[in-house]
Amino acid sequence: MNAVNTTQIQAIAIIISIFFLLMILYLIKNKRIKEEYSLLWIFFSIVFVVFSLWREGLDYIANYIGIAYPPAALFLILLMAIFLILIEFSIIISKLSDKNKTLAQEIGLMKLEMKMMKEKIEKRKSKQSGNQLAETSS
Amino acid sequence: MKKKSSDILIIIPTFNESANISGLIERVKETYPGWDILVVNDASTDGSGGIAESTGKAFVINLPYNLGIGGSVQTGFKYARNKGYQIALQFDGDGQHKVSEIKKLVKPLKDGEADVVIGSRFNRKSDGFKTQYVRRIGIKIFEWFSFLLIRQKITDHTSGFRAYNRKVFCFLADNYPTDFPEPEVVILLGHNGFKMKEVFTQMLRRQGGASSIPLAKGPYYMIKVMLSMFMASIRSKIIKEEKI
Numbered sequence: 001m002n003a004v005n006t007t008q009i010q011a012i013a014i015i016i017s018i019f020f021l022l023m024i025l026y027l028i029k030n031k032r033i034k035e036e037y038s039l040l041w042i043f044f045s046i047v048f049v050v051f052s053l054w055r056e057g058l059d060y061i062a063n064y065i066g067i068a069y070p071p072a073a074l075f076l077i078l079l080m081a082i083f084l085i086l087i088e089f090s091i092i093i094s095k096l097s098d099k100n101k102t103l104a105q106e107i108g109l110m111k112l113e114m115k116m117m118k119e120k121i122e123k124r125k126s127k128q129s130g131n132q133l134a135e136t137s138s
Numbered sequence: 139m140k141k142k143s144s145d146i147l148i149i150i151p152t153f154n155e156s157a158n159i160s161g162l163i164e165r166v167k168e169t170y171p172g173w174d175i176l177v178v179n180d181a182s183t184d185g186s187g188g189i190a191e192s193t194g195k196a197f198v199i200n201l202p203y204n205l206g207i208g209g210s211v212q213t214g215f216k217y218a219r220n221k222g223y224q225i226a227l228q229f230d231g232d233g234q235h236k237v238s239e240i241k242k243l244v245k246p247l248k249d250g251e252a253d254v255v256i257g258s259r260f261n262r263k264s265d266g267f268k269t270q271y272v273r274r275i276g277i278k279i280f281e282w283f284s285f286l287l288i289r290q291k292i293t294d295h296t297s298g299f300r301a302y303n304r305k306v307f308c309f310l311a312d313n314y315p316t317d318f319p320e321p322e323v324v325i326l327l328g329h330n331g332f333k334m335k336e337v338f339t340q341m342l343r344r345q346g347g348a349s350s351i352p353l354a355k356g357p358y359y360m361i362k363v364m365l366s367m368f369m370a371s372i373r374s375k376i377i378k379e380e381k382i
Binding site for chain 1: 178197198199200201202203205209212213216217220316
């Protein structure tokens with residue numbers, strides 16, 4: 001009974017982790033995620049596929065680190081994955097907001113520049129038309 | 139406002155100061171007719187930008203969305219750098235600083251005494267600006283902490299009344315912190331070997347608007363700022379020691 005249950009769980013784990021991996025690959029294929037931001041996702045979904053196929057691996061690692069209850073090793077890996085990916089997000093957001101700021105500043109500077117150029121051109125135009133008027137009247 | 143007419147640029151960052159801004163521009167222009175004014179309108183929602191433009195006495199940069207005080211002031215530095223100014227002043231748009239004291243900040247720069255001059259409320263014993271007790275504690279902690287980090291005594295880290303020479307604002311145009319930038323800038327500049335000097339300036343009660351640091355956010359502000367100050371001091375120097 002017990003053995004049946006564990007193979008059942010293993011089957012579910014394999015299906016879910018493979019589904020997860022395929023989903024990530026599909027999103028990259030459709031350009032919904034950029035390759036450079038998906039490396040961690042791919043890495044950890046492969047890790048999960050590996051551990052769902054190779055059950056002794058988990059026992060081995062748990063034993064090696066000294067975790068009494070092997071499934072807890074899975075939680076450890078999961079937490080690490082989430083942490084790393086969230087940190088990566090913070091890095092990306094910081095970089096983006098920095099670039100965003102520079103862009104906004106550049107736009108502000110350019111708007112002023114453009115306004116001054118426009119004024120200059122208009123002034124020259126009105127001067128020219130003024131000259132023409134003067135010529136025709138004389 | 140048509141052309142650059144001076145070597146000195148007074149940068150006024152503004153956010154929703156429609157009540158004060160035109161009067162302020164008039165007063166500054168009256169007192170310092172030869173100097174240029176740049177208003178950086180940080181996406182105000184009350185038409186401050188248009189009001190500033192209508193005076194015809196200031197250059198006005200309208201930012202497309204709100205960047206905060208750091209981003210606004212930095213925009214001013216970029217402008218000053220691009221246009222070849224020699225001295226840039228930061229003068230807050232909320233009417234807390236005295237227009238008549240602007241020249242006090244410029245003089246030490248012209249005399250070459252320092253690269254940065256900070257208008258301080260505190261570096262004189264008497265008739266200073268009365269701040270709340272809690273705020274004073276915070277300011278003292280900054281003084282002590284920054285002396286520990288850069289060994290220059292600065293008494294007013296949160297002052298937004300400052301003058302910079304060209305060397306400094308060109309540096310800051312590329313390296314200006316965003317969130318509550320003033321104390322961090324002190325460390326950044328000290329760490330990169332710029333000479334700072336404080337000048338006593340009076341401070342007026344703000345005429346409108348609220349402090350950028352409400353008391354409830356005090357602890358968050360202190361921790362955030364001290365973290366950035368510390369980080370600024372352990373980053374590798376952006377300006378390398380000059381080889382002699």
